[in-house]
Amino acid sequence: MGNDFKSRDKFTTIIDAALKVFGEKGYYNATISEIARAAGVSEATIYEYFGSKEDLLFAIPGEITRQAVDFLEGMAPFIRGAANKIRAIVYGYYRLYKENPYYSSLVLLNLKHNRKFMDAEGYQAVKKAAAILLEAIKEGMESGEFRKDIDPYLVRSILLGTIEHIFFRWHLKERREELPDFVDPLLEILTRGIGKPPEPRTYQINISIPSEGASGTPPAG
Amino acid sequence: MGNDFKSRDKFTTIIDAALKVFGEKGYYNATISEIARAAGVSEATIYEYFGSKEDLLFAIPGEITRQAVDFLEGMAPFIRGAANKIRAIVYGYYRLYKENPYYSSLVLLNLKHNRKFMDAEGYQAVKKAAAILLEAIKEGMESGEFRKDIDPYLVRSILLGTIEHIFFRWHLKERREELPDFVDPLLEILTRGIGKPPEPRTYQINISIPSEGASGTPPAG
Amino acid sequence: MGNDFKSRDKFTTIIDAALKVFGEKGYYNATISEIARAAGVSEATIYEYFGSKEDLLFAIPGEITRQAVDFLEGMAPFIRGAANKIRAIVYGYYRLYKENPYYSSLVLLNLKHNRKFMDAEGYQAVKKAAAILLEAIKEGMESGEFRKDIDPYLVRSILLGTIEHIFFRWHLKERREELPDFVDPLLEILTRGIGKPPEPRTYQINISIPSEGASGTPPAG
Amino acid sequence: MGNDFKSRDKFTTIIDAALKVFGEKGYYNATISEIARAAGVSEATIYEYFGSKEDLLFAIPGEITRQAVDFLEGMAPFIRGAANKIRAIVYGYYRLYKENPYYSSLVLLNLKHNRKFMDAEGYQAVKKAAAILLEAIKEGMESGEFRKDIDPYLVRSILLGTIEHIFFRWHLKERREELPDFVDPLLEILTRGIGKPPEPRTYQINISIPSEGASGTPPAG
DNA sequence: TATGAATGAGATTTCATTCAT
DNA sequence: GATGAATGAAATCTCATTCAT
Numbered sequence: 001m002g003n004d005f006k007s008r009d010k011f012t013t014i015i016d017a018a019l020k021v022f023g024e025k026g027y028y029n030a031t032i033s034e035i036a037r038a039a040g041v042s043e044a045t046i047y048e049y050f051g052s053k054e055d056l057l058f059a060i061p062g063e064i065t066r067q068a069v070d071f072l073e074g075m076a077p078f079i080r081g082a083a084n085k086i087r088a089i090v091y092g093y094y095r096l097y098k099e100n101p102y103y104s105s106l107v108l109l110n111l112k113h114n115r116k117f118m119d120a121e122g123y124q125a126v127k128k129a130a131a132i133l134l135e136a137i138k139e140g141m142e143s144g145e146f147r148k149d150i151d152p153y154l155v156r157s158i159l160l161g162t163i164e165h166i167f168f169r170w171h172l173k174e175r176r177e178e179l180p181d182f183v184d185p186l187l188e189i190l191t192r193g194i195g196k197p198p199e200p201r202t203y204q205i206n207i208s209i210p211s212e213g214a215s216g217t218p219p220a221g
Numbered sequence: 222m223g224n225d226f227k228s229r230d231k232f233t234t235i236i237d238a239a240l241k242v243f244g245e246k247g248y249y250n251a252t253i254s255e256i257a258r259a260a261g262v263s264e265a266t267i268y269e270y271f272g273s274k275e276d277l278l279f280a281i282p283g284e285i286t287r288q289a290v291d292f293l294e295g296m297a298p299f300i301r302g303a304a305n306k307i308r309a310i311v312y313g314y315y316r317l318y319k320e321n322p323y324y325s326s327l328v329l330l331n332l333k334h335n336r337k338f339m340d341a342e343g344y345q346a347v348k349k350a351a352a353i354l355l356e357a358i359k360e361g362m363e364s365g366e367f368r369k370d371i372d373p374y375l376v377r378s379i380l381l382g383t384i385e386h387i388f389f390r391w392h393l394k395e396r397r398e399e400l401p402d403f404v405d406p407l408l409e410i411l412t413r414g415i416g417k418p419p420e421p422r423t424y425q426i427n428i429s430i431p432s433e434g435a436s437g438t439p440p441a442g
Numbered sequence: 443m444g445n446d447f448k449s450r451d452k453f454t455t456i457i458d459a460a461l462k463v464f465g466e467k468g469y470y471n472a473t474i475s476e477i478a479r480a481a482g483v484s485e486a487t488i489y490e491y492f493g494s495k496e497d498l499l500f501a502i503p504g505e506i507t508r509q510a511v512d513f514l515e516g517m518a519p520f521i522r523g524a525a526n527k528i529r530a531i532v533y534g535y536y537r538l539y540k541e542n543p544y545y546s547s548l549v550l551l552n553l554k555h556n557r558k559f560m561d562a563e564g565y566q567a568v569k570k571a572a573a574i575l576l577e578a579i580k581e582g583m584e585s586g587e588f589r590k591d592i593d594p595y596l597v598r599s600i601l602l603g604t605i606e607h608i609f610f611r612w613h614l615k616e617r618r619e620e621l622p623d624f625v626d627p628l629l630e631i632l633t634r635g636i637g638k639p640p641e642p643r644t645y646q647i648n649i650s651i652p653s654e655g656a657s658g659t660p661p662a663g
Numbered sequence: 664m665g666n667d668f669k670s671r672d673k674f675t676t677i678i679d680a681a682l683k684v685f686g687e688k689g690y691y692n693a694t695i696s697e698i699a700r701a702a703g704v705s706e707a708t709i710y711e712y713f714g715s716k717e718d719l720l721f722a723i724p725g726e727i728t729r730q731a732v733d734f735l736e737g738m739a740p741f742i743r744g745a746a747n748k749i750r751a752i753v754y755g756y757y758r759l760y761k762e763n764p765y766y767s768s769l770v771l772l773n774l775k776h777n778r779k780f781m782d783a784e785g786y787q788a789v790k791k792a793a794a795i796l797l798e799a800i801k802e803g804m805e806s807g808e809f810r811k812d813i814d815p816y817l818v819r820s821i822l823l824g825t826i827e828h829i830f831f832r833w834h835l836k837e838r839r840e841e842l843p844d845f846v847d848p849l850l851e852i853l854t855r856g857i858g859k860p861p862e863p864r865t866y867q868i869n870i871s872i873p874s875e876g877a878s879g880t881p882p883a884g
Numbered sequence: 885t886a887t888g889a890a891t892g893a894g895a896t897t898t899c900a901t902t903c904a905t
Numbered sequence: 906g907a908t909g910a911a912t913g914a915a916a917t918c919t920c921a922t923t924c925a926t
Contacts, residue, residue, distance in 0.1 A: 010910085026334070028249040031895065042912045047897065109334045113247070115393060154406050157390075158383045162375075165382030172336060185375050193414030231885095253921060263887045265923080274921065452906095468776070470691040474900060484908045486902080495900065555689070555772045557835060596825075596848050603828030604821045611820075614778060627817050635856030673889090694916065705891045710918065 011049055014039045015063065018056050023102030027057055027110045058120035061111060064103055065125035068096050072132055082140025083195075087187055089133050090159055094183050097167045105171045108164055133159065146194045155194060162186055232270055235260045236284065239277050244323030248278055248331040279341035282332060285324055286346035289317050293353055303361025304416075308408055310354050311380055315404050318388045326392045329385055354380065367415045376415060383407055453491055456481045457505065460498050465544030469499055469552045500562035503553060506545055507567035510538050514574055524582025525637075529629055531575050532601055536625050539609045547613045550606055575601065588636045597636060604628055674712055677702045678726065681719050686765030690720055690773045721783035724774060727766055728788035731759050735795055745803025746858075750850055752796050753822055757846050760830045768834045771827055796822065809857045818857060825849055 017039035021030045032053055036043045050056040072092055079085045097104035107126075111117050137155050140146040162182070170179050238260035242251045253274055257264040271277040293313055300306045318325035328347075332338050358376050361367040383403070391400050459481035463472045474495055478485040492498040514534055521527045539546035549568075553559050579597050582588040588597075604624070612621050680702035684693045695716055699706040713719040735755055742748045760767035770789075774780050800818050803809040825845070833842050 032897085033895080043896085044898080044912050044914095045910080048911070053896070112389070112393075113330045113334070115395070118393065150410065151401075151403075151406055154383075154401070154403055155410070157386045157403070158379060158407065158410070161382035161384070161386030162379045163382070164386060165378045168333070169378075172333075172339065174336070180372075180375070182372075182375055182378070185372055186379065189371065189376070189379070189414035190410070191414075193410035193412075252919085264921085265887050265889095266885085268922065269885070269887095473898085485900085486908050486910095487906080489901065490906070490908095551776045554831070554835075555776070557837070560835065592852065593843075593845075593848055596843070596845055597852070599828045599832075599845070600821060600825045600849065600852070603824035603826070604817075605824070606828060607820045607824030610775070614775075614781065616778070622814075622817070624814075624817055624820070627814055628821065631813065631818070631821070631853070631856035633856075635852035635854075695918085696916080706917085707891050707893095707919080708889080711890070716917070 010039075010041065010045070014041065014046055014049055014056070015060055019060050019102045019106060022057060022060070022110060023105040027053075027114075054116065057106075057110065057114075058117055058122050061103070061107060061122040061125065064096075064100060065122065065129070068092060069125045069128050069132075072129060076132065076136075082136050082143060082145045083187070083191055085136040085139070086133065086159070087183070089129070089136060090163065090187065091183050093129075093160075093163050097163070098179060101171070101175060104167050108168050109171060112164075130156065130160070140194075144196060147196055150194050155190070158190060159186075231260075231262065231266070235262065235267055235270055235277070236281055240281050240323045240327060243278060243281070243331060244326040248274075248335075275337065278327075278331065278335075279338055279343050281343065282324070282328060283343040283346065285317075285321065286343065286350070289313060290346045290349050290353075293350060297353065297357075303357050303364060303366045304408070304412055306357040306360070307354065307380070308404070310350070310357060311384065311408065312404050314350075314381075314384050318384070319400060322392070322396060325388050329389050330392060333385075351377065351381070361415075365417060368417055371415050376411070379411060380407075452481075452483065452487070456483065456488055456491055456498070457502055461502050461544045461548060464499060464502070464552060465547040469495075469556075496558065499548075499552065499556075500559055500564050503545070503549060503564040504567065506538075506542065507564065507571070510534060511567045511570050511574075514571060518574065518578075524578050524585060524587045525629070525633055527578040527581070528575065528601070529625070531571070531578060532605065532629065533625050535571075535602075535605050539605070540621060543613070543617060546609050550610050551613060554606075572598065572602070582636075586638060589638055592636050597632070600632060601628075673702075673704065673708070677704065677709055677712055677719070678723055682723050682765045682769060685720060685723070685773060686768040690716075690777075717779065720769075720773065720777075721780055721785050724766070724770060724785040724788065727759075727763065728785065728792070731755060732788045732791050732795075735792060739795065739799075745799050745806060745808045746850070746854055748799040748802070749796065749822070750846070752792075752799060753826065753850060754846050756792075756823075756826050760826070761842060764834070764838060767830050771831050772834060793819065793823070803857075807859060810859055813857050818853070821853060822849075 014035070018030075018035050021035045021038055024030075025034075032043050032046055035056070036046055039046070046056065050059060072089060075088060076085060079088055097108075111122075117123050134152055134156050137146070137152040141148055141150065141152065166180065166182055170177065235256070239251075239256050242256045242259055245251075246255075253264050253267055256277070257267055260267070267277065271280060293310060296309060297306060300309055318329075332343075338344050355373055355377050358367070358373040362369055362371065362373060387401065387403055391398065456477070460472075460477050463477045463480055466472075467476075474485050474488055477498070478488055481488070488498065492501060514531060517530060518527060521530055539550075553564075559565050576594055576598050579588070579594040583590055583592065583594060608622065608624055612619065677698070681693075681698050684698045684701055687693075688697075695706050695709055698719070699709055702709070709719065713722060735752060738751060739748060742751055774785075780786050797815055797819050800809070800815040804811055804813065804815065829843065829845055833840065
């Protein structure tokens with residue numbers, strides 16, 4: 001009785017069906033008719049909710065990405081240290097992509113290549129997530145956690161590129177191989193790579209000289 | 222022979238036209254008719270040389286990738302040190318992608334997402350390049366240049382993922398932004414990340430003791 | 443009663459909206475949804491009042507044409523002379539079409555071309571108007587105002603055809619040009635064309651002959 | 664072997680089929696599929712020759728109208744007197760419309776109502792025919808054949824409007840009634856309506872008076 | 885070998901219309 | 906009586922692909 005947008009249910013049902021079909025066959029090989037079948041509605045109904053096939057594609061990430069971003073934004077202030085923040089974000093991507101394989105397939109194989117998507121609303125959430133990651137990196141540089149002579153954009157590209165690359169291969173091989181648990185190893189390498197090297201420490205050496213002729217002992221590690 | 226050459230020409234002409242058109246508009250938005258126009262042949266002629274639109278797509282990387290791989294393979298033995306080898310390979314990708322924007326656009330935006338491409342001949346060259354990179358990483362681990370507790374596949378993913386990510390963005394923004402010169406910074410970070418930390422060094426300290434009781438002064442920081 | 447009125451209102455509202463939309467975009471390019479929007483009701487409501495899109499179209503002229511015809515019929519007996527009657531009728535068309543541009547657009551561009559309209563109720567009023575015009579012409583022939591060797595149907599076609607043609611062009615040019623004030627010039631031409639020519643008059647010539655013989659001069663060539 | 668435009672035959676065949684189908688059912692109720700069937704080609708073939716359904720519609724009058732106009736233009740200089748020229752033109756319309764009923768149906772019921780047609784190439788021929796008619800009327804005014812106080816545009820509207828109106832009705836009644844042979848009666852009425860009234864003539868009366876008592880003869884006509 | 889011409893097979897999209905509430 | 910929601914049924918148009926010449 002007078003839902004705001006026709007029926008929320010049907011909207012979601014269609015989005016879900018589209019996510020599945022697009023994710024499996026790719027945008028161009030998917031047909032509205034197949035999505036309609038998957039959603040249990042008629043083709044015409046899809047056009048009641050979405051203006052075009054492309055609109056439907058672009059409407060998908062909105063919801064799911066926004067949720068992830070909200071979560072990130074809510075969590076960020078409570079995490080101490082840039083490295084920990086970055087870890088939370090990367091882990092967030094990992095979880096999101098791993099637990100929503102259709103979604104990651106869609107984003108990585110279809111949406112990211114669509115120039116028009118950059119103008120669509122759903123892209124904003126994606127951009128925001130990337131911005132949060134960049135902030136964390138800069139924060140680490142300022143706080144001294146990371147070196148100051150690194151390019152934060154490059155660091156972000158390393159992180160996102162690696163994540164995407166690994167998921168990408170996973171999808172290309174149709175997810176038949178185990179997805180490697182790469183988050184910690186990646187961060188370990190990166191942290192070494194961009195972390196401050198240990199300051200040269202000052203050693204205090206006490207030497208007591210016995211009364212008669214002495215032999216030097218080597219320093220202990 | 223003359224005929225042979227003529228055919229060879231036409232083959233190449235079509236490949237070039239296809240590279241350009243696919244690279245500009247993407248596989249699905251390109252039409253055979255447009256490629257035919259660009260190549261100056263009829264559509265039917267394209268089907269004399271290639272069995273289908275997809276075949277034509279898959280035929281493109283063969284040539285160009287093979288050249289790049291040949292170059293790599295020829296060069297590899299002459300380069301000392303895993304880090305240097307890796308640098309050569311990464312730089313090779315960088316040059317290849319930068320100087321052949323249609324090619325990189327095609328590979329990154331179209332081919333990589335096509336599962337069938339993995340069965341096509343042209344994919345072999347891509348795989349070989351990746352294999353060479355992996356070998357170099359492993360070599361570095363064995364030689365002690367790199368730590369032994371890293372996952373070489375992850376390292377390769379970091380390298381390839383970063384390269385792809387950066388070129389990807391460059392294409393998405395229609396190459397209007399300057400492509401960052403990321404090779405050295407990336408390798409610098411990675412080398413620190415995976416390189417062996419300096420061995421604790423042994424210092425030889427000679428102390429001569431004056432005849433009368435003396436007190437050592439601590440080194441000044 | 444209140445209900446009755448409410449319905450009457452809605453009926454009229456829909457007719458008005460349909461007149462406007464059909465008149466502007468033409469029958470085929472107009473959509474029920476647009477008419478519903480213009481009328482401020484739902485599409486389904488339109489179907490409560492009219493059985494189909496075509497029914498709605500055919501229902502439009504009924505009201506307005508009937509009014510015009512009633513007016514004509516009421517006025518006719520009080521007008522002396524066929525020419526004056528015809529003038530009243532033509533002027534009636536002129537006023538009707540000019541002051542109801544949506545209506546004339548609809549009638550001239552849509553309704554008149556629809557064979558089915560000839561079976562619809564609204565067509566009766568149109569036919570009646572044409573019949574009245576024909577009667578006036580015949581009356582003029584009988585009364586001697588007009589020649590007897592003319593075809594009254596042709597005369598009617600001249601009148602209606604001219605009116606329609608001029609309004610037609612006016613609409614095609616989107617009413618941006620001034621509508622010519624053609625009624626009197628048209629009737630002037632037609633009246634001369636079909637009016638009785640002046641009877642050959644008999645002249646009375648009185649000739650008085652002078653006493654001495656005279657000779658006339660022959661006509662010069 | 665290398666016709667200029669694919670095959671002239673097929674082009675004509677499609678035009679003819681389209682003329683028939685559009686003429687019978689009207690533009691909107693006709694389907695490409697039906698035209699294809701009537702032409703004995705596939706739907707796709709139609710789109711090889713014409714860019715869209717509308718293009719096909721607009722392409723129809725080009726040929727046939729142009730022929731008629733060429734004929735008119737060729738004939739005009741050899742006809743003496745404006746009235747005769749006008750008669751030739753009106754008769755030309757009459758023949759054209761009568762002998763090509765699909766064509767006249769199409770023009771009167773579909774094309775004339777299409778604002779876009781006014782921008783199409785085929786419309787030029789229609790305009791030219793109208794221009795020739797107008798010229799003839801003006802010529803008659805200048806030569807003194809017609810009165811000078813008439814509006815030539817109105818006269819043209821009378822002619823075209825009447826022609827269209829009569830053919831219009833003929834088509835609406837599905838050509839089951841005999842088409843009246845209206846050309847001469849129409850021109851007779853119009854010529855009287857716009858023609859110069861006879862100048863008051865001067866009669867020369869010769870009277871010869873016989874020497875002895877004479878009787879007057881009545882004047883001769 | 886090269887191609888002009890033709891088409892099969894669908895895909896997206898639109899809308900008038902229906903029906904349960 | 907009014908309508909939100911859903912859809913059946915088509916229609917236009919596109920293109921990869923084929924084939925006779």
